[in-house]
Amino acid sequence: MLEKSFMDVYDKFKLHFYRGVFERVREREGSLSAMEVFSLEIINSLGRPTVGQFADFLNISQSNATYKVNNLIKKGYLDRENSTKDRREYHLVLSEKFYGYQSLMSSYEKEVMERVKRRLPKADVDKFDEILAIMSKELMPECE
Numbered sequence: 001m002l003e004k005s006f007m008d009v010y011d012k013f014k015l016h017f018y019r020g021v022f023e024r025v026r027e028r029e030g031s032l033s034a035m036e037v038f039s040l041e042i043i044n045s046l047g048r049p050t051v052g053q054f055a056d057f058l059n060i061s062q063s064n065a066t067y068k069v070n071n072l073i074k075k076g077y078l079d080r081e082n083s084t085k086d087r088r089e090y091h092l093v094l095s096e097k098f099y100g101y102q103s104l105m106s107s108y109e110k111e112v113m114e115r116v117k118r119r120l121p122k123a124d125v126d127k128f129d130e131i132l133a134i135m136s137k138e139l140m141p142e143c144e
Contacts, residue, residue, distance in 0.1 A: 021034055044102070048091040076095055078093070081093045
């Protein structure tokens with residue numbers, strides 16, 4: 001029962017996200033491909049990774065990752081920022097153009113969380129928040 005309920009919620013979030021991706025992906029110069037959208041989402045979740053960290057997370061070659069990053073920079077969704085520790089290394093920083101796009105994509109999650117807050121007693125919302133934090137910090141080490 002728990003697994004099915006979780007998968008139902010997870011699938012609905014995924015489907016809403018995918019629909020949003022395909023509504024915004026257009027076959028024209030400068031538009032994002034679905035893979036580029038996923039790459040940006042990964043970079044956002046990794047929080048200012050290096051190209052090497054991005055490549056390692058995806059288990060792809062450094063040259064493949066560099067190619068993807070360069071395309072995203074050309075399209076204006078990503079910037080490079082030199083590392084303060086090693087000037088030869090740089091971090092991937094999402095641009096304002098990305099954040100404008102992301103706000104469109106994340107509005108559904110915010111809407112659902114507002115519905116949760118309206119529908120459930122505060123004690124249940126607090127417990128749900130605690131459970132989600134435990135899941136994220138303790139039960140999903142593969143994504144750290």
